[in-house]
Amino acid sequence: MKVAKRTFDAVIVGAGGAGMRAAVTLAESGLKTAVITKVFPTRSHTVAAQGGVSASLGNSEPDHWTWHMYDTVKGSDWLGDQDAIEFMCKQAPQVVVELEHYGMPFDRLDNGKIYQRPFGGHMSNFGEKPVRRACAAADRTGHAMLHALYQRNVRANTQFFVEWLALDLLRAPDGRVLGVLAMEMETGEVTVFQAKATLFATGGAGRIYYSSTNAFINTGDGVGMAARAGIPLEDMEFWQFHPTGVAGAGVLITEGVRGEGGILRNSDGERFMERYAPNAKDLASRDVVSRAMVTEINEGRGCGPAKDHVMLDITHLDPHTIMQRLPGIREISIQFAGVDPIKAPIPVVPTCHYQMGGIPTNYHGEVVVDGASVAGFYAAGECACASVHGANRLGTNSLLDLLVFGKSSGESMVEFIRKEPAALQEVPQAEIDKSLARVNRLNTQTHGADVHETRLAMQRTMQAHAGVFRFKDMLQQGVDKILEIEKQVAQTEIKDKSQVWNTARIEALELDNLIEVAKATIVSANARTESRGAHVRDDAPDTAEHPNGRDDANWLKHSLWYREGNRLDYKPVKLEPLTVESIALKTRAY
């Protein structure tokens, strides 16, 4: 196969919020920047974020970044690195204001400032009571943000390679990252994108689960590519199940609904969150709310003929508020649940939503392995683990993560590129050949496994064995099953052999990435014998010695999964912030 070559100062893979925020910084610095994206930029999954982006602007009531930081550390169940969390919360007001200057159509208060709403786990005065911190554009914040970032890139003349699929990371013998190999979907042609600095901003891999709020494209491409290139994956056992996916359809209903006053009810009509989180109630952290919902369902208080969901009720809200602040939610409810939420409650169920773990980085966006940064390699957004979300992410901190770490990685790359010599190292042919072998296998494989069936087997396994509540025996069985499925993935067969827009081939290549994420998740989850944040297992129950089942003496550490040898290692959590005092370990309650 003929391979073309293009060279740039910087290559960004992924055109969601993080990739496009980094691209703004790089392109406006005058560096030659390429953004490779498998969908047109405004179709990236950031577009589906609804409720808001957090920043302690204090537009409606007093707020402070140290309160935001406290909430984020507590939300992470102390697994988040406090230096990165301080960095993010402190930067938040500035990056949100910049986004406003880019043209983001935020909703407004009467005084003309950005409108802010309450969100789960965001409190004033170190956990006292809910605070309005989520900056919102109705319930279309992600859409408005992604379009504003794309528009800013149009202004900056960023060069996009639209509908190109990155295949593999290219590394030099000394480990330095040299760029990526990528395939143009329209022609099937493969090109080396060589650069002084490469950023992965490829999003999450929620499609490893059967029921997910995620788009079809969320297949963990960057995470899979990193794993194949020998980069360990951090904290992959931590997956967020969003409390309110539409039952049956999986489509997201924003937490902003509860921020605006929505209430969760069981089959008795009871506001059950009062029992689980007497202070924050429906606005407790997402892991807490999801577990409460599943407990209600397991104990027979679920709704519907199969008693398999609960209800999200906003019928008591002023219809005008719903039309103005939650118009997209109303559309989604009518479309996917068949109910108008002005008149009837929405059936909801916890649904896989967000990957807390990912490619290990520091708060500069540099990928870090064994305590040292990998020269030329950066990651930001959901594919990265900085780690700011730890064991459980707070709502609205994902959009913030994209802005803060998209920007910081862009700035780090500018600095790095300016110090690099002009000449680029040769890309070893073996690196290119290794990647091409994956494509060539698909072109020639016969009598292999069906891509759709294999993916479904993986998704059902992950759903059953690594869900909201986890069980010792099920986890071990899950590891065995996923390793069996991996053998199928290695010999998938596609019937479509066309070179032109071959979506069967794209899905097969995506499955190569998904399976790496699934393995990392189930192996890391099986090994972590405590309960923390979103990872809760039956053999680590709530006891006097270990409240909530958390075991800080043995497990206050980040997991690192290595593809080579399917092995685990660990590294300490950074408990020291940059300038303020460490937030001391405490039992989490809302």
Add this chain to the structure above:
Amino acid sequence: MTIEHIARTANFRIYRYDPDKDAAPYMQEISVELDPTDRKLLDALVRLKSKDDSLSFRRSCREGVCGSDAMNINGKNGLACLTDIDSLPQPITLRPLPGLPVIRDLIVDMTQFFKQYHSIKPYVVNNTPPPERERLQSPEEREELNGLYECILCACCSTACPSFWWNPDKFVGPAGLLAAYRFIADTRDEETNERLDNLEDPYRLFRCHTIMNCVDVCPKSLNPTKAIGKIKELMLSRAV
């Protein structure tokens, strides 16, 4: 209690064309058994693709916000993910969006569509040095952007517009003009005059003959014709 499911079959006539192997496009007649959970046209297409992996279409969010899966459904443009499969008379005829070159099956080349979007300078222009905090905008001023900023660039509107079919290189089209008015209507933007100059041309704006196909097909219930009317009004009042 048992829930009985009536077996449902979806019968399709689908435009197929793979330039790698087909001499010419053809309409393929094909059926698929639906699962009880399949509500939308996209669900049926995904099920169909699990039987025939060569069927090519774009899709991503499956909830009507990314704008990927626009196609011509029984003669009308729409998003597959927002179209109830049971609402469609069968056989369901699927074609690529009209007026744009076909790459393969239901996938069209959208270069011309995005070229027109880019031609209206789709970003806020404000050369006043930004304040330290947000630029202020009243709720009423912000409300002017409603019905404009929600566009998902799916191209249902522009590819339903006869004026765009005839002059895709010269007429901006409903999506691009809706975006143009989105920036004109934004109190933070300082280039209203330049934006109007950019559209003052026999083709770019004035090829809109208020046929209103755009309004009819928009999956987000937006109204490009109204936005175009407002641009025309501004041009007139400027000329007076």
